[in-house]
Amino acid sequence: MKLGIVGLPNVGKSTLFNSLTKAGIEAANYPFCTIDPNVGIASVPDVRLDALAKIYNPPSVVPAVIEFVDIAGLVKGAGKGEGLGNKFLSHIREVDAIVHVVRCFEDDNIIHVEGGINPQRDIETINFELIFSDLEALERRYAKAVKAAKSDKSAQKEIELIERLKIELENGLSARSIQLDEEERTIAESFNLLTFKPVLYAANVTESDLTNDAKENSHYTQVVQIAKQENSGAFVVCAKIEEEIAELEEEEKRLFLEELGVSESGLDRIVSASYKLLGLISYLTAGPKEVRAWTITRGTKAPGAAGKIHTDFERGFIKAEVVAFDDLMKHSSVAAAKDAGLVRVEGKEYVVKDGDVILFRFNV
Numbered sequence: 001m002k003l004g005i006v007g008l009p010n011v012g013k014s015t016l017f018n019s020l021t022k023a024g025i026e027a028a029n030y031p032f033c034t035i036d037p038n039v040g041i042a043s044v045p046d047v048r049l050d051a052l053a054k055i056y057n058p059p060s061v062v063p064a065v066i067e068f069v070d071i072a073g074l075v076k077g078a079g080k081g082e083g084l085g086n087k088f089l090s091h092i093r094e095v096d097a098i099v100h101v102v103r104c105f106e107d108d109n110i111i112h113v114e115g116g117i118n119p120q121r122d123i124e125t126i127n128f129e130l131i132f133s134d135l136e137a138l139e140r141r142y143a144k145a146v147k148a149a150k151s152d153k154s155a156q157k158e159i160e161l162i163e164r165l166k167i168e169l170e171n172g173l174s175a176r177s178i179q180l181d182e183e184e185r186t187i188a189e190s191f192n193l194l195t196f197k198p199v200l201y202a203a204n205v206t207e208s209d210l211t212n213d214a215k216e217n218s219h220y221t222q223v224v225q226i227a228k229q230e231n232s233g234a235f236v237v238c239a240k241i242e243e244e245i246a247e248l249e250e251e252e253k254r255l256f257l258e259e260l261g262v263s264e265s266g267l268d269r270i271v272s273a274s275y276k277l278l279g280l281i282s283y284l285t286a287g288p289k290e291v292r293a294w295t296i297t298r299g300t301k302a303p304g305a306a307g308k309i310h311t312d313f314e315r316g317f318i319k320a321e322v323v324a325f326d327d328l329m330k331h332s333s334v335a336a337a338k339d340a341g342l343v344r345v346e347g348k349e350y351v352v353k354d355g356d357v358i359l360f361r362f363n364v
Contacts, residue, residue, distance in 0.1 A: 056291055104117070110341050
């Protein structure tokens with residue numbers, strides 16, 4: 001999973017990115033501190049891996065990972081190339097989803113490019129720049145489709161969809177908020193539009209807002225309302241706290257958050273929100289050599305899940321031996337769970353569930 005972190009300059013993007021990935025990039029109080037995109041990897045927290053490791057004691061424990069891309073702050077005119085905009089926007093096309101960091105805190109010591117805090121205005125500024133860029137992309141695609149339609153009648157559907165999308169985008173709507181049927185959605189995905197990508201709004205608040213009740217912060221509630229209107233995700237985060245705990249060991253981090261009265265770290269919140277938004281789940285493989293988490297799309301059948309490990313597993317799939325994580329923990333071993341009748345043999349039509357512990361049988 002690849003997430004692009006975007007937002008206006010000085011809203012906390014690079015600070016949050018540093019905290020999540022421990023990348024140590026520059027985070028300064030001026031626009032365009034980040035020029036080229038910074039890329040970092042973060043492990044997906046999963047207590048199930050630790051529990052399985054205690055049973056199998058393997059030399060290798062491999063969590064699922066998220067790749068974060070810290071994309072420079074966008075400004076008005078980015079869609080037309082201002083502020084190095086075209087270069088920045090091209091990086092967004094490569095991600096699976098966008099994490100849009102929105103500043104929801106007041107601090108006179110940290111400048112805001114628009115002179116004050118206004119989440120709705122800030123979100124609209126970014127969205128309009130993405131829309132402008134998409135309109136340009138659709139113009140180019142339209143010209144190609146018209147040319148192709150002279151010899152390929154199927155191109156007419158693409159032309160009609162482009163015309164419809166252009167009207168909606170010109171009215172200020174993001175492509176992801178437009179109702180499309182399955183065929184239209186497949187065609188739209190091939191356009192790789194920025195505003196078609198799923199969005200998570202990260203409301204960057206103060207420590208007191210995070211530890212008390214962020215609902216008291218009118219800026220945060222505004223972000224949540226906007227997210228609901230466009231069927232996007234939203235979560236609250238304090239980049240400053242994330243920066244403070246970034247270098248702590250896991251136990252120290254847990255104690256620190258407990259003292260603050262916070263149950264989840266920023267990474268936990270992003271993982272939870274992004275998995276929900278993108279419809280992702282994790283299944284697990286476990287044995288004396290390795291315990292590992294694998295991320296798949298909800299609804300994936302057993303052969304497809306096996307293919308995440310290796311294409312040979314999918315091509316030569318025979319069966320899957322499956323036990324639910326909770327059942328395995330209850331009986332402390334696969335053998336005991338099998339004796340209790342909790343290990344199932346599933347075929348090609350089995351839809352993998354979150355937390356399934358699976359052993360694939362295959363032949364190639």
